[in-house]
Amino acid sequence: EPDFVTPWNVRQACIRSLEQGYTSYTANSGLLELRQEIAKYLKKQFAVSYDPNDEIIVTVGASEALYVSAQAFIEKGDEVILPNPSFLLYEAVLNLAGGDIVPVDCKMENEFKLKADDVAEKITDKTTAIILNSPSNPTGAVMDKEDIKAIADLSMDHDFMIISDEIYEKIIYDKKHYSPAKYSDNVITINGFSKTYAMTGLRVGYLNANETYSEELFKIHQNSIACANSTAQKGAYEALTGPQDEVHKMVNEFKNRRDLIVSRLNEMGYETVNAEGAFYVFPKIEDPDFVKKAADAGVVTVSGAAFGSNGAGHVRMSYANSYENIEKAMNILEERVVNG
Ligand SMILES: Cc1ncc(COP(=O)(O)O)c(C=O)c1O
CATH class of the missing domain: 3.90.1150.10 (Aspartate Aminotransferase, domain 1)
Structure with a gap:
């Protein structure tokens, strides 16, 4: 995790929220003002439109968003394409949901970038989803735009879902991050504040997805955790709207x-x-x-x-x-x- 301390303005916002007694439940899908800022950010950064009312959910870190996505859409016997190597939590949440993992190698000769051609070879009629993670834990690889776009096209042609974990989106050097949500409707995008704002312990993340997905995701989120921590959400709002x-x-x-x-x-x-x-x-x-x-x-x-x-x-x-x-x-x- 980042070795930096959470920026002071974010910590101050959390302190202020406690001083003001802001300790009740928020809306299940998160503070509306935070969702609105997330929607603005997505629009500005990636030119994608999500309705803050019902297409964005504030979660307990990206981790909860991953769990909810797998629980909502992966059934026993479904095949899920997973980059190999990849972050350990993916395998764990897929196993909990009962999905069958179909690994696809990220080769060193390709600088560990996941290639669309390698993904295409793994698609079957049981393919339900693919998990993307660019920039990647554990390799640091950043996928090329062409591959993101080609995989987005495959998701539409073969009707599977992309779960795109973009938690390291801001920690990127001399390269641009591309989100598959720009090119396909079949995407659940996962992001959060842990890495960009060094606030891992505050546990705030979010997901955005079209209404076809968000309704199911919301059911599991609402009935398992109610809402993300109110104080931490105030911090996240300051993180997004304050100085960068x-x-x-x-x-x-x-x-x-x-x-x-x-x-x-x-x-x-x-x-x-x-x-x-x-x-x-x-x-x-x-x-x-x-x-x-x-x-x-x-x-x-x-x-x-x-x-x-x-x-x-x-x-x-x-x-x-x-x-x-x-x-x-x-x-x-x-x-x-x-x-x-
Ligand atoms: C690729 C990836 N996704 C998700 C997470 C979890 O993030 P969060 O703290 O938002 O739950 C991590 C944390 O290490 C990660 O490396």
Whole structure:
């Protein structure tokens, strides 16, 4: 998670809401003023229109939005195409819903970007959905516009749904984020405040989807969690409407760290893609003991295989830590793991 503290203006908005005793339930789908701002943001950023009254739901993080999407639309025996490797929660929510996972490899030769041609090969008459995640956890890959658009077209031609997890949409370097919602009606878009505004513990996310989907999503949301936390929603409103300089600062800092970690890993001889978003790199490291050796030396990494079979032979490293600590960690790896 981001190592930054939630911007002060956001924390202040939360404090103010508590001081004013703003501690009741909000509307089930979230504070109307927050939904209205989300609708404005979506329009401005991606040129898509969603009705704040019934096509946007404020959720308890992107996590709840993922859970609700799977519960609402995935039945036993449905096939769901899943990038391999991908964020662990996807497999978990699909398993809970009873769906069959159809993995599609995100290849290193394609900089781990999911390619529409590879997706097309996996479509059957049981395909119900695909989960997209650009920028990606665990690889940092940012999908190309052509692939987003082609997969959006496939979703219309073959009548399946796209669940697009866009939580890292703002943490992106010299690249533009494209949302499939611009090109297909069959999309549930998931986003949130955890990463962009460093507010993971406040637990606010949202989803937007056409009414055909949002009605079912709303039923599960309403009957499971009632509404997202009222104070945190006030913070989220301030995050969206207040100054954005902290976000720009964080993204610049992430980019400097990305440059550092990629160049140091490449110097050590580990082939590493220059990840274009999120805060992860996914170097090729075939030593099966690397993660343990690094941990013993004081550097925490995660085996790529934890994110899917195609992650084997890679290690996920997060650079959500200070520049100085990343330098220190790279020195430790170089001295004690690579040359040790
Ligand atoms: C790809 C991805 N989606 C969703 C989430 C969950 O986000 P939230 O804190 O909004 O539940 C994470 C958190 O690590 C993530 O990496």
